[in-house]
Amino acid sequence: MADPLSPDPFDQPVRDGTPEVVADAPLLLAIDGYEGPIDLLLTLARDQKVDLTRVSILQLADQYLSFVETAKRLRLELAADYLVMAAWLAYLKSRLLLPEPETEEPSGEELAAALAFQLQRLEAMQGVAARLLARPRLGRDVFARGAPEDMPVLEKRIHEVSLYDLLKAYGEHKQRQMKQGPLTIAATELYSIEDAVARVEAMLGKLPSWTKLSSFLPAGWRSGGVKTRSALASTFVATLELAKAGRLEIRQEGAFGPIFLRTPQSQEGGT
Amino acid sequence: MPIPDDRNQQLRLVEAILFASADPVPEEALQARFGEGVQVRELLLDLQALYEHRGVNLSAMGGRWAFRTAPDLGEHLRSETEVTAKLSRAAIETLAIIAYHQPVTRAEIESIRGVATSKGTLDILMEAGWIKPGRRRETPGRPVTWVSTPHFLDHFGLESLRDLPGVEDLRAAGLLDSRSGMGPLAPVALPAEAEPEPAEG
């Protein structure tokens, strides 16, 4: 699915040299501060300074897309989740702007309403979380009897064991068990090519523009080390497979340069 | 020991029992102790009224009763050296979601927050004694649900879950309904787990 709404920056002549210096630390920090794309959307929605029930989803989509554009221009690594959300919002935007096709699918309005609900719900939860935490709390604002007189008068409690203790004991036991025994072949925590193919396939069609290969790495596999290298390698092999099948286009500007992917633009019929 | 007949003596005994205990005492345990002839609830309410304006109050939390210092004195009592462990934002939000939406599965929590639940969230809340696993959801995969504990009420000074701040408004606004936000199109990369079920408690 091509995004008809904005020119694809990667279709334009390749800029040479280093166009921008990645020095915008505040924005980088700002990205770290969000607990996922929905949280970021909510923050943007608050900027509209209207009741969340009347927030403009269209405006919100624009704000989010420009946020992601900025991040991309600064060559900040954005988690795949953020890019998928961007693709989805671009799609939503087109659904809202273009006449509704006669399909069984939910209408653009319905999709927008669902997103608005999700934002309101998260806003509500963040609000009550703050109110909950502001209550007088035991051990901080309110205190129990400091010297309980050792008389469990009503309940015969012989042993102080909580459910947490019990479950933790079992968890630790399982853990030790998994580590023991030379014949226990534990599953490796390396990213498999099958997983990578499935992941990239799922994201195909949601990515209108050239997207960095490294953006496809799943969350939790991006913190460096062996895990990240295995995820990168498997994802690369997966893209080669998909490119061979004509389902993907790959582009690299030079040796050791970043690798970009996109859905083939000539593809007939949407996926 | 037989329970005294004299009402004042009964009041003194309830007072002593509650005073002696650090943990909240279930009302039914008191009732069992005093026997059917005694209106334990009335004794408790009398005692509560007696202590209403004092430095120590009698509070009920989820049907359990305990003396606690009056909330307005907190700032005088807090010792300077005490360090309250700071909860992460993820943990606080997750706690609120469990409290307001319970019973709720991890997948539902993730769908509300839009991110995967990281380690050190549920286990910390459980270690604090605020949440525990509830019934499994009878849907494919039979996911474990999470619910709040009596100690959660005690810690936050809530008489019952109905007293959660703003819970009625949220319910009226439909924000506690368990519909998934963007549904099947949800772009959030979450593992496809069992679809949320109606979670009315």
Add this chain to the structure above:
Amino acid sequence: MPIPDDRNQQLRLVEAILFASADPVPEEALQARFGEGVQVRELLLDLQALYEHRGVNLSAMGGRWAFRTAPDLGEHLRSETEVTAKLSRAAIETLAIIAYHQPVTRAEIESIRGVATSKGTLDILMEAGWIKPGRRRETPGRPVTWVSTPHFLDHFGLESLRDLPGVEDLRAAGLLDSRSGMGPLAPVALPAEAEPEPAEG
């Protein structure tokens, strides 16, 4: 925090401090806290008079003040005194294994844990009312199996055994650390950990 001027507030604060303190509070510590302008002794005596005929009394012991349940109620309070004891790690783990693997024989518990189970462990769990002997296994020797009791569910606030979180749930909740990327290779080279068997409590 400045000490309130209002005498009633001062009384409330003394009351709360004495209630919340783990040890009897020395009078001079209170005096230092309230400052010279406040007659702490008079506050204490007023409070003592207030509680004189109540279920809880304020007593002074060598210049230290503390609330204590009224001595005449002692016989009512001490009837079912039990001493709480910490359960050993071995006992908790054994209990967990019985809960998850029941019905399970002692030999099976030992094979799962990799260490011998001392007789005392099962006794303690049985005494606590959490486990009981189940059917005998129809294998040579007809060993007794162990199962959990309804009281076990009760104690841990579980509705049914099916509500115990599975291994995947434990992992997701952070109670079971997942291994690091190269994990599977490393531990094999290590000598099998000697399982410390703590003394039974």
